[in-house]
Amino acid sequence: MNMFKKILIAEDHESVSISVQKTLSDINIVHDHSNYVFYCDDALGRIKKALREEKPYELLITDLSFEHDRPQEISDGATLIKAVKLIQPDLKILIFSIENRSHVAKALMEDLEIDAFVPKARGDAKDLKIAIETIYKNRKYLSPNLKQAVKEETPFEFSSFDKTIISLLTKGTPQKDIPFYLQKNNIKPSGLSSIEKRLNTIKTVLNISNNEQLIAYCKDRQII
Amino acid sequence: MNMFKKILIAEDHESVSISVQKTLSDINIVHDHSNYVFYCDDALGRIKKALREEKPYELLITDLSFEHDRPQEISDGATLIKAVKLIQPDLKILIFSIENRSHVAKALMEDLEIDAFVPKARGDAKDLKIAIETIYKNRKYLSPNLKQAVKEETPFEFSSFDKTIISLLTKGTPQKDIPFYLQKNNIKPSGLSSIEKRLNTIKTVLNISNNEQLIAYCKDRQII
DNA sequence: AACCATTTTACGGACAACCGTAAGGGTAGG
DNA sequence: CCTACCCTTACGGTTGTCCGTAAAATGGTT
Numbered sequence: 001m002n003m004f005k006k007i008l009i010a011e012d013h014e015s016v017s018i019s020v021q022k023t024l025s026d027i028n029i030v031h032d033h034s035n036y037v038f039y040c041d042d043a044l045g046r047i048k049k050a051l052r053e054e055k056p057y058e059l060l061i062t063d064l065s066f067e068h069d070r071p072q073e074i075s076d077g078a079t080l081i082k083a084v085k086l087i088q089p090d091l092k093i094l095i096f097s098i099e100n101r102s103h104v105a106k107a108l109m110e111d112l113e114i115d116a117f118v119p120k121a122r123g124d125a126k127d128l129k130i131a132i133e134t135i136y137k138n139r140k141y142l143s144p145n146l147k148q149a150v151k152e153e154t155p156f157e158f159s160s161f162d163k164t165i166i167s168l169l170t171k172g173t174p175q176k177d178i179p180f181y182l183q184k185n186n187i188k189p190s191g192l193s194s195i196e197k198r199l200n201t202i203k204t205v206l207n208i209s210n211n212e213q214l215i216a217y218c219k220d221r222q223i224i
Numbered sequence: 225m226n227m228f229k230k231i232l233i234a235e236d237h238e239s240v241s242i243s244v245q246k247t248l249s250d251i252n253i254v255h256d257h258s259n260y261v262f263y264c265d266d267a268l269g270r271i272k273k274a275l276r277e278e279k280p281y282e283l284l285i286t287d288l289s290f291e292h293d294r295p296q297e298i299s300d301g302a303t304l305i306k307a308v309k310l311i312q313p314d315l316k317i318l319i320f321s322i323e324n325r326s327h328v329a330k331a332l333m334e335d336l337e338i339d340a341f342v343p344k345a346r347g348d349a350k351d352l353k354i355a356i357e358t359i360y361k362n363r364k365y366l367s368p369n370l371k372q373a374v375k376e377e378t379p380f381e382f383s384s385f386d387k388t389i390i391s392l393l394t395k396g397t398p399q400k401d402i403p404f405y406l407q408k409n410n411i412k413p414s415g416l417s418s419i420e421k422r423l424n425t426i427k428t429v430l431n432i433s434n435n436e437q438l439i440a441y442c443k444d445r446q447i448i
Numbered sequence: 449a450a451c452c453a454t455t456t457t458a459c460g461g462a463c464a465a466c467c468g469t470a471a472g473g474g475t476a477g478g
Numbered sequence: 479c480c481t482a483c484c485c486t487t488a489c490g491g492t493t494g495t496c497c498g499t500a501a502a503a504t505g506g507t508t
Contacts, residue, residue: 014349019243038346067346098322122262122291125238170440172433175465191487196466209396211465215436216394219443400494415457420496435495 003029004092004136006055009036010043010062010080011096016120020061020096023125027132040066040074044083047091057091059132060084064097064108081112092135094118096128102146103155109142116141156205158223161187165195167224170215175199227253228316228360230279233260234267234286234304235320240344244285244320247349251356264290264298268307271315281315283356284308288321288332305336316359318342320352326370327379333366340365380429382447385411389419391448394439399423 007024011017017036035057037043043062050056064077074080081093093114099105100119109117116131118124118141127143134141158166164187168178175195182190189198199211208214218224231248235241241260259281261267267286274280288301298304305317317338323329324343333341340355342348342365351367358365382390388411392402399419406414413419423435432438442448 012346013344014347015240015243015247015344015352017243018246018349019239019241022242022246023239069346120237120239122236122293123238125242128239169434169436172437174434176463189486193487193489194485197486200467210393210398211436212393212439213396215439216443219440398494413456417457417459418455421456424497 002136003027004058004132005030006032006050006057007035007059007061008043008046008057010038010040010060010077011036012038012063012066014038016063016096019125020128023128024132026125027129029132039070039072040076040080041072043080044074044087047084047088051088056088059092059094059135061094061096064095064099078108078112081114085113094128094131094135094141096120096124100145100147102148105142105146109140116143117146118143119145121145156202158202158218161189162198162202163224165198166214166218169211170224226360227251228282228356229254230256230274230281231259231283231285232267232270232281234262234264234284234301235260236262236287236290238262240287240320243349244352247352248356250349251353253356263294263296264301264304265296267304268298271308271312275312280312283316283318283359285318285320288319288323302332302336305338309337318352318355318359318365320344320348324369324371326372329366329370333364340367341370342367343369345369380426382426382442385413386422386426387448389422390438390442393435394448 007029009017009020011020017038021036035046037046040062043060047057047060060081062077062080066072066076068075074083077095077097081095084091084093093112094116095105095108095114096118098120100121105117105119108114115135118127118131121127123145127145131141131143164182165178168181169175173181176192178195179190179192189195199214203209203214206214206217208217231253233241233244235244241262245260259270261270264286267284271281271284284305286301286304290296290300292299298307301319301321305319308315308317317336318340319329319332319338320342322344324345329341329343332338339359342351342355345351347369351369355365355367388406389402392405393399397405400416402419403414403416413422423438427433427438430438430441432441
């Protein structure tokens with residue numbers, strides 16, 4: 001049976017990297033043991049080098065978040081993928097991440113045009129095998145292990161303006177002082193009333209009754 | 225060289241479990257392939273069974289957080305460890321977790337009387353090997369990869385009362401309504417002034433200026 | 449029972465947040 | 479150029495929070 005021959009693994013956790021390599025060998029992929037890296041910069045370097053030598057990679061398996069323990073040009077998986085797409089658009093990409101929210105995974109698949117998304121969870125090794133086999137057949141793969149939002153809640157879109165004022169609140173800025181900050185940074189609506197109105201509509205839409213609950217909501221969903 | 229002969233791995237992520245097994249075999253531990261489980265309840269069952277058969281485990285490697293995808297008696301690693309200590313106090317225990325904050329790891333080592341703490345991070349497989357070799361020599365092992373709190377901040381102790389009122393705020397309860405709730409649940413200081421004063425001292429000690437910042441602080445540190 | 453120390457509660461003024469209304473300021477279409 | 483419309487801002491009244499002070503309750507000691 002045919003299969004990918006040249007795969008690159010970008011993953012900062014040594015233990016995860018090991019198990020991905022093991023999984024590849026389980027499905028009879030002869031995986032050269034040097035084809036894994038711990039930093040995004042190294043991943044991009046390897047891909048460039050392989051292109052120069054005209055032995056390009058066929059698949060990139062990458063994590064999303066990498067620990068910032070040394071200065072890097074590229075510090076996360078999403079940025080890496082964008083950079084890779086510029087130099088080798090046909091490279092197949094599989095994200096293997098702790099992120100397990102369905103709507104986040106879907107958004108990433110569309111925005112980054114990746115081929116598969118597998119969350120680190122129970123049975124993730126089996127999941128990974130299926131994903132690799134699926135994308136080898138030129139099909140997309142969105143893992144069934146992704147979690148639907150419990151309440152199928154309205155995917156309310158926080159604008160960057162919203163995030164700015166909420167972030168300021170979490171830094172201890174009193175609401176009435178936010179206009180000064182916004183003016184300094186030339187952010188468009190800067191009136192106190194605009195801030196009040198915006199916070200009010202957010203709270204109404206999300207059925208939230210005070211600022212404290214709003215902060216908790218945003219923190220839980222990693223909006224800020 | 226002598227080494228552990230009977231080890232149990234409790235870890236819900238299949239990929240991590242695989243790499244731990246691989247790591248064990250790397251240091252020449254003959255690891256029976258059935259000695260890993262995906263649920264805490266199964267872990268406790270295995271340990272009990274091994275005791276009955278007078279072939280007890282020598283080491284337990286466990287995660288801290290497990291996904292709640294089916295009803296379990298024990299749903300997290302800390303509870304598992306407490307239960308295990310009751311039936312086999314001499315069993316050596318190694319926590320292998322995503323948690324990488326030094327003070328949290330230290331607290332766990334003391335509270336649960338575990339033998340080693342290794343965070344899932346860069347080089348965690350090597351880290352794991354060293355940890356196992358160290359505890360085999362009856363020494364404790366606290367990984368050097370743990371992160372010190374950036375500011376060595378005052379480890380402020382939130383009382384259960386504090387957590388209660390902060391939780392109520394995050395649920396949208398107005399401050400002025402909290403006394404009613406406290407009275408209903410027979411929580412002792414229930415006056416509005418007591419709540420105000422408590423919030424005030426917390427904010428003063430932590431140098432926090434408003435409730436929003438306090439909520440963010442607590443969410444970031446998983447206090448609530 | 450009387451005393452003191454600490455905690456809890458009640459009260460009141462100052463201030464911030466909330467909310468409706470209305471006035472100002474752009475922009476697109478006529 | 480005018481007008482209708484929307485977005486933004488200003489204003490004021492109400493309510494909630496903040497914070498200091500003082501009274502009341504609690505608990506321990508003699």
